Amino acid sequence: MIPSILCLLGNIWLFSLAVLAATDFSISAGLSTWNQSDWSLTTTTFIPGHYQSRLSLANGYTGASLAAAGPFFEKDVNQTDPNGTSPSNGWPLFSDRISFATISGFYDVESPQIPPQDITGFVISGVNFSNSYTNTSSRTNASGAYISSTDDITIGQTFDINLKAGETATFYKYVGIASTDKFSNPESVARETQRSAQESGWDSLLAEHVAAWAKILTPDSVDDFTDPVTGELPEDPNVQALHIASAANTYYLLQNLQPEGSGLNDNSISVGGLYSDSYAGLVFWDADYWMAPGLNLAFPEWSKQISNFRVKQHNQSLANAAFNNYPNGSSLYSWTSGRYGNCTGTGPCVDYQYHLNYDISFNLIQEYNITNNKTWFNNGPRQIIESTAIMTGHLLEFNETTQTYWVHNMTDPDEYANNIDNGAFTMASAATLLELVNSLRIFDGLEVNSTWQQQQQNIEFPSAASNITLEYQTMNNSAAVKQADVVLLNYPLDFNQNYTEADKLLDLDYYANRQSPDGPAMTYSIFAVGANALSPSGCSAYTYTLNGFLPYLRGPWYQFSEQVIDNVTLNGGTNPAFPFLTGHGGADQIVPFGYLGIRTDQPTLFLNPSLPPQISHIKVRTFHYAGATLSATMNTTHTNVTRFPSTTLEDLYQNTTLPFVVGNPGPNNSNTTSYKIAINQMLTIPNRLYFQNLTIPNNLLQCLPVTSNDTFSAGQFPVAAIDGASSTSWQPSTNESSSLLINTTSMPPSPIRNIYFNWGLRPPLRASIIFGNDTTGEGQIYGNEWTIDIEDISPSLPYTTSESNGNATQNQAANTENVVPVVGNETTLVVEGGAWSGNFVRLVVEGCWEDDGVGATVGEFVVIGDRGVNMSRKMYVGMNSFEVEEILVVV
Numbered sequence: 001m002i003p004s005i006l007c008l009l010g011n012i013w014l015f016s017l018a019v020l021a022a023t024d025f026s027i028s029a030g031l032s033t034w035n036q037s038d039w040s041l042t043t044t045t046f047i048p049g050h051y052q053s054r055l056s057l058a059n060g061y062t063g064a065s066l067a068a069a070g071p072f073f074e075k076d077v078n079q080t081d082p083n084g085t086s087p088s089n090g091w092p093l094f095s096d097r098i099s100f101a102t103i104s105g106f107y108d109v110e111s112p113q114i115p116p117q118d119i120t121g122f123v124i125s126g127v128n129f130s131n132s133y134t135n136t137s138s139r140t141n142a143s144g145a146y147i148s149s150t151d152d153i154t155i156g157q158t159f160d161i162n163l164k165a166g167e168t169a170t171f172y173k174y175v176g177i178a179s180t181d182k183f184s185n186p187e188s189v190a191r192e193t194q195r196s197a198q199e200s201g202w203d204s205l206l207a208e209h210v211a212a213w214a215k216i217l218t219p220d221s222v223d224d225f226t227d228p229v230t231g232e233l234p235e236d237p238n239v240q241a242l243h244i245a246s247a248a249n250t251y252y253l254l255q256n257l258q259p260e261g262s263g264l265n266d267n268s269i270s271v272g273g274l275y276s277d278s279y280a281g282l283v284f285w286d287a288d289y290w291m292a293p294g295l296n297l298a299f300p301e302w303s304k305q306i307s308n309f310r311v312k313q314h315n316q317s318l319a320n321a322a323f324n325n326y327p328n329g330s331s332l333y334s335w336t337s338g339r340y341g342n343c344t345g346t347g348p349c350v351d352y353q354y355h356l357n358y359d360i361s362f363n364l365i366q367e368y369n370i371t372n373n374k375t376w377f378n379n380g381p382r383q384i385i386e387s388t389a390i391m392t393g394h395l396l397e398f399n400e401t402t403q404t405y406w407v408h409n410m411t412d413p414d415e416y417a418n419n420i421d422n423g424a425f426t427m428a429s430a431a432t433l434l435e436l437v438n439s440l441r442i443f444d445g446l447e448v449n450s451t452w453q454q455q456q457q458n459i460e461f462p463s464a465a466s467n468i469t470l471e472y473q474t475m476n477n478s479a480a481v482k483q484a485d486v487v488l489l490n491y492p493l494d495f496n497q498n499y500t501e502a503d504k505l506l507d508l509d510y511y512a513n514r515q516s517p518d519g520p521a522m523t524y525s526i527f528a529v530g531a532n533a534l535s536p537s538g539c540s541a542y543t544y545t546l547n548g549f550l551p552y553l554r555g556p557w558y559q560f561s562e563q564v565i566d567n568v569t570l571n572g573g574t575n576p577a578f579p580f581l582t583g584h585g586g587a588d589q590i591v592p593f594g595y596l597g598i599r600t601d602q603p604t605l606f607l608n609p610s611l612p613p614q615i616s617h618i619k620v621r622t623f624h625y626a627g628a629t630l631s632a633t634m635n636t637t638h639t640n641v642t643r644f645p646s647t648t649l650e651d652l653y654q655n656t657t658l659p660f661v662v663g664n665p666g667p668n669n670s671n672t673t674s675y676k677i678a679i680n681q682m683l684t685i686p687n688r689l690y691f692q693n694l695t696i697p698n699n700l701l702q703c704l705p706v707t708s709n710d711t712f713s714a715g716q717f718p719v720a721a722i723d724g725a726s727s728t729s730w731q732p733s734t735n736e737s738s739s740l741l742i743n744t745t746s747m748p749p750s751p752i753r754n755i756y757f758n759w760g761l762r763p764p765l766r767a768s769i770i771f772g773n774d775t776t777g778e779g780q781i782y783g784n785e786w787t788i789d790i791e792d793i794s795p796s797l798p799y800t801t802s803e804s805n806g807n808a809t810q811n812q813a814a815n816t817e818n819v820v821p822v823v824g825n826e827t828t829l830v831v832e833g834g835a836w837s838g839n840f841v842r843l844v845v846e847g848c849w850e851d852d853g854v855g856a857t858v859g860e861f862v863v864i865g866d867r868g869v870n871m872s873r874k875m876y877v878g879m880n881s882f883e884v885e886e887i888l889v890v891v
Helices: 017-021 186-200 202-216 237-254 285-298 300-312 314-323 355-371 381-395 424-443 450-457 501-512 523-534 540-549 581-587 590-595 718-722
Strands: 033-035 040-042 055-058 062-066 101-103 397-399 404-406 605-607 617-625 628-635 638-644 658-662 673-677 682-686 738-743 754-760 766-772 786-790 799-801 808-810 825-832 840-846 860-864 874-877 880-883 886-890
Touching: 186 202, 237 285, 237 540, 237 581, 285 300, 285 355, 285 581, 285 590, 285 617, 300 314, 300 355, 300 381, 314 381, 355 381, 355 424, 355 617, 381 424, 381 450, 424 450, 501 523, 523 540, 523 581, 523 590, 540 581, 540 590, 540 718, 590 617, 673 682, 718 738, 718 860, 786 825
Parallel strands: 605 658, 825 886
Antiparallel strands: 033 040, 055 062, 062 101, 397 404, 617 628, 628 638, 638 682, 658 673, 738 840, 754 825, 754 860, 766 786, 766 840, 799 808, 874 880
């Protein structure tokens, strides 16, 4: 077991509360420095009273979040109002935010769920209570010596210490921890652990800690963005952040795991891990669907802790189904699980998120595909998958009118929409599960279950007339989406039943425009994977990658917050989980499943490599499939795949070549290529260079380097304005004058024929475009410059003015019940008079028709060169065509 220790280095600086209240915890704030040689983060900034500054430390059995000053108790304080409400950790405990420690397997205990049919009445109090009769004017805060608790379960020690000015005092405390559920004699184990640690001493424990992590977290187990020749990181700070976060993601997830054989690895991972009571330490689908996939690839002997938890609670899931009158052999896992896995108030088993049962099953089958461990699979996981199918056969109800199978009164992953029918992700998951089980039955020599086959082939799958997949049966065009839902059909689900790649791309673009800014951190990781697999042009996969990392990472320790904005008064009322391991897990999937295109849910390994143009090199973590061990190094044009002898897994193809397919899986996808690779062989595979395809022909700007010296709204990056996708956008943080600078030195000079803007739903009032050959450090352009000013920009979509505040409001979505593709406000300029492109292009926008103080949006900024098509009547953006307004500009 890795000893949990912390080495605090550097200087401590003290700040006033006024400074602390304004602390910027974004990783761009420079609260820590990264040492590439030993993968360490160091801070010299002392920030007490903020949960974001607490380091999370665990060894898979016990863990703690450590106060800014060290391993001490610390409580968050209200930084803006000393008399205000203390910061809360949110649902379901609503406890104060404090430094926290726990042991694996200890959770909040929830009250049992009472079925509605067993409730005979309610007692309601109508008294508006307030304590107005107690005179508190003479009360004062307590002072004096600390009074220790007399509770028998509380252990405490006190010491009198005399400190000398100017002299450093060092204190060591060694604690042994053991629990009765894991050790037959926990007191003896704890005492022996403490004694051994004290005898070894701090230096020895630190060396043991470093050596253990060096053995586990090897350089080839983490995605590496360094230059393969120089070993240096790129100068781009965004790519540097991705590199550091790749190590941090793996580290924080592994901290909560113990390896197979330890006897301590059957409690999965909670949302906040062993160092947070966020979400009461309970286990959600987050572990199976978000944290497990990346871990399964590189650390299958560690990730098994997630599946072991579900196997351990399978008997309880059978009891849950029986309690809810499901047929014998059915299983129902509770939405939240702690020690027992029974149905509770926070963890309902029915009328809620049934997809959890499929999420669990799909993780089990992927783990089997990766490890080739048949003995393990046939003794627990296989039975879980079968019992899930039995449950599904009962859950699905035949609708005589539609002649399809429905699920009523349920919730999909989008928790903004509860008690709905036919959630698309759940329905697709149910169909996929039933098809999978019948395939397993054939493999086992059993008969196909014809009922399950009929249900799978005739499942209700809600879709709009526009061919956009409806998230649920009655969805309209005004719905905001909390988190990844329909986009999960493409990845990780790989759903292909009457669902084409064109359908998936249409859904990807539509739901990108519908995502709530207050949603949780893992969502845009799925968009990044999906965009890289489906996009025919552009580089929005990189934009989504940045959005999946940067807005949620918090300095100094590169930990994920659940929310873009941590301030509960500004983020829709959510007290963000912290650290949010679900976010780490989602981000951990982007490189292997997105850029390399790994798919492990198929009976054959699939790869589909493509690297965004902003990233020059990646060495993908070593990964496994069918017990085989492989690695991949990627550059812009090619990927080298190498196979190595397996040392910890039984390789299904140990005496032959491993087959794999390059392309997207799907019955109708003919654009695939088959390969075979032997042990110690390297194959070079061409990457898909789809980003070289221009969304709009002869666009001079798509996917070129772009910067901005102005602040922008969280997740609304400058690159979004030129990434070839109107589903992403750049948005300055204010409606004051803001600008982009695009480096076009890689493009030959060209006459400018047309300029096109897709403003999204927030057009500016004014804009300027400046072309030139030189630029200052402040982003100003000079040298043979051309300037085009656009005054009085008019929306091309209807706007209304609110009578209450006089503000203009875009009402496109509110005016229709029909779910249709999102169309932004558009402006087209026909440029005459001899304007030429140069080495740089600068875009300046000012004001916004939404007069709320926040900046306008730029979904796409396009400059058409000499061979450009006539843009004045119709433009083709992605899958959709839009009429646009023509403006003649003479320069």
